[in-house]
Amino acid sequence: MTQEVLADALRQRYREVDSATPAHWNPVLQVLHEHRSVRTYLDTPVSDETLHLLISAAQSAATSSNLQVWSVIAVRDPARKARLAELAGGQKHILQAPVLLVWTADFARLRQLAADHDTPLEGADYLESSYVGFIDAALAAQNAVVAAESVGLGTVYIGALRNHPELVAAELNLPQQVFAVFGLVVGHPDPAESARIKPRLPQAAVLHHETYKLTEQRKHVAVYEQRIAQFYAEERLAHSWTERVLNRLTSAASLNGRHRLREALANHGFRLV
Amino acid sequence: MTQEVLADALRQRYREVDSATPAHWNPVLQVLHEHRSVRTYLDTPVSDETLHLLISAAQSAATSSNLQVWSVIAVRDPARKARLAELAGGQKHILQAPVLLVWTADFARLRQLAADHDTPLEGADYLESSYVGFIDAALAAQNAVVAAESVGLGTVYIGALRNHPELVAAELNLPQQVFAVFGLVVGHPDPAESARIKPRLPQAAVLHHETYKLTEQRKHVAVYEQRIAQFYAEERLAHSWTERVLNRLTSAASLNGRHRLREALANHGFRLV
Numbered sequence: 263m264t265q266e267v268l269a270d271a272l273r274q275r276y277r278e279v280d281s282a283t284p285a286h287w288n289p290v291l292q293v294l295h296e297h298r299s300v301r302t303y304l305d306t307p308v309s310d311e312t313l314h315l316l317i318s319a320a321q322s323a324a325t326s327s328n329l330q331v332w333s334v335i336a337v338r339d340p341a342r343k344a345r346l347a348e349l350a351g352g353q354k355h356i357l358q359a360p361v362l363l364v365w366t367a368d369f370a371r372l373r374q375l376a377a378d379h380d381t382p383l384e385g386a387d388y389l390e391s392s393y394v395g396f397i398d399a400a401l402a403a404q405n406a407v408v409a410a411e412s413v414g415l416g417t418v419y420i421g422a423l424r425n426h427p428e429l430v431a432a433e434l435n436l437p438q439q440v441f442a443v444f445g446l447v448v449g450h451p452d453p454a455e456s457a458r459i460k461p462r463l464p465q466a467a468v469l470h471h472e473t474y475k476l477t478e479q480r481k482h483v484a485v486y487e488q489r490i491a492q493f494y495a496e497e498r499l500a501h502s503w504t505e506r507v508l509n510r511l512t513s514a515a516s517l518n519g520r521h522r523l524r525e526a527l528a529n530h531g532f533r534l535v
Numbered sequence: 536m537t538q539e540v541l542a543d544a545l546r547q548r549y550r551e552v553d554s555a556t557p558a559h560w561n562p563v564l565q566v567l568h569e570h571r572s573v574r575t576y577l578d579t580p581v582s583d584e585t586l587h588l589l590i591s592a593a594q595s596a597a598t599s600s601n602l603q604v605w606s607v608i609a610v611r612d613p614a615r616k617a618r619l620a621e622l623a624g625g626q627k628h629i630l631q632a633p634v635l636l637v638w639t640a641d642f643a644r645l646r647q648l649a650a651d652h653d654t655p656l657e658g659a660d661y662l663e664s665s666y667v668g669f670i671d672a673a674l675a676a677q678n679a680v681v682a683a684e685s686v687g688l689g690t691v692y693i694g695a696l697r698n699h700p701e702l703v704a705a706e707l708n709l710p711q712q713v714f715a716v717f718g719l720v721v722g723h724p725d726p727a728e729s730a731r732i733k734p735r736l737p738q739a740a741v742l743h744h745e746t747y748k749l750t751e752q753r754k755h756v757a758v759y760e761q762r763i764a765q766f767y768a769e770e771r772l773a774h775s776w777t778e779r780v781l782n783r784l785t786s787a788a789s790l791n792g793r794h795r796l797r798e799a800l801a802n803h804g805f806r807l808v
Contacts, residue, residue: 374750
């Protein structure tokens with residue numbers, strides 16, 4: 263653990279020629295900066311004891327007004343994982359890794375509590391509350407990711423669990439008011455296939471001071487296009503970031519079923535007023 | 536740094552009588568588990584160099600399909616912070632701390648890119664895409680929180696920035712398709728007023744195995760109600776968690792303006808089809 267290892271992670275992340283020496287270094291910054299999504303796993307199990315630590319880390323994250331409107335389902339049954347992998351477009355790492363954590367926005371717990379107290383819970387019907395549930399789940403999951411990486415595990419988020427929300431809900435027995443936000447694969451990375459740190463937009467593109475600036479984004483995106491092309495070339499891919507992101511969002515069809523998320527949420531009791 | 540320090544954080548988090556020894560311990564798990572929201576700050580500045588490290592940690596988080604549909608605005612100008620504090624219900628810690636980071640879901644960068652390439656970006660009009668922006672912003676912000684705490688800084692999320700979205704957008708010059716998801720106060724905690732670890736629901740309430748179980752939630756909530764009452768009593772507060780969360784969501788009015796989030800997003804160019 264040295265400042266130089268962190269500096270190296272920063273160089274890989276930004277691919278800037280003259281990057282400054284980091285102002286601090288510690289094992290936490292190291293783990294955060296070395297993140298990469300892992301898509302090849304060994305079949306080594308993850309123990310319940312380790313899982314409990316990932317979830318206590320998740321519960322230690324902030325939660326809006328201490329509402330704690332999220333839950334997580336740990337799926338280890340190979341047959342269930344296989345069915346969920348199929349629903350997520352056939353992602354093989356869901357099968358390979360020992361655990362799939364499905365993070366949900368959960369208003370069922372509070373609905374039940376409100377019903378038991380004969381109290382209305384109309385605030386939960388608003389679009390705002392769905393965002394609170396999604397944000398709470400995301401903050402919790404990200405803490406679990408950092409905890410997992412700190413003990414040598416790898417992870418990858420599975421947004422494609424939103425492709426077929428009703429079928430995912432049926433598989434997990436999700437009641438009304440519980441919605442699967444995303445999956446998170448957790449397992450031991452296959453050392454034979456080590457994922458690399460993916461470059462991100464120059465920091466100047468995402469960090470604004472005092473007020474937001476739009477037109478300056480053009481030059482930052484142009485620089486990024488060059489830098490990530492290098493990365494893709496090293497991976498023997500002829501990708502363009504611009505093409506890829508524009509294709510991803512070009513039409514309803516490019517959302518792989520998620521264009522009907524509003525309907526799916528309504529089917530799960532989220533009125534989204 | 537010892538296993539015992541982590542075990543102590545876990546005892547404070549769950550207040551269970553017979554808590555198990557943690558399966559792992561390292562400085563990362565320690566920082567994650569010792570999180571508390573800080574609401575009293577010194578006026579000591581946070582340097583640009585430190586801020587850059589928080590943002591590089593944020594950019595190191597996963598982002599859906601590498602879209603990177605978020606931006607953050609660092610507000611240090613005391614007058615602007617004062618106006619934003621007012622819009623967030625007069626939270627004094629926004630004034631006290633040297634930096635307010637405003638995290639946004641940002642589709643303006645990609646809209647501009649799509650326009651420059653004369654390409655449609657219809658996928659961005661869907662409700663799904665707004666969740667992607669909110670989730671991306673949350674994953675990034677949570678990494679910044681962990682990085683900040685690792686270097687001794689404190690933080691607190693400001694969801695109340697959604698109380699008056701149009702006024703917040705005007706203050707930060709946010710263009711169409713950029714929406715302030717939440718604020719994050721960052722600064723040096725006042726050592727005279729040390730925040731304590733807040734207890735969370737028993738892990739059995741939020742962690743489910745294979746399928747979701749609803750009725751069992753009742754007993755976990757009842758246990759929690761007792762445990763957090765202890766915490767409140769130590770803080771000389773006569774609160775009940777159940778009362779507080781049910782009040783928070785009882786009606787449109789209890790959302791402090793956020794019941795009109797749908798309208799506010801529409802005003803900012805999010806169609807949410």
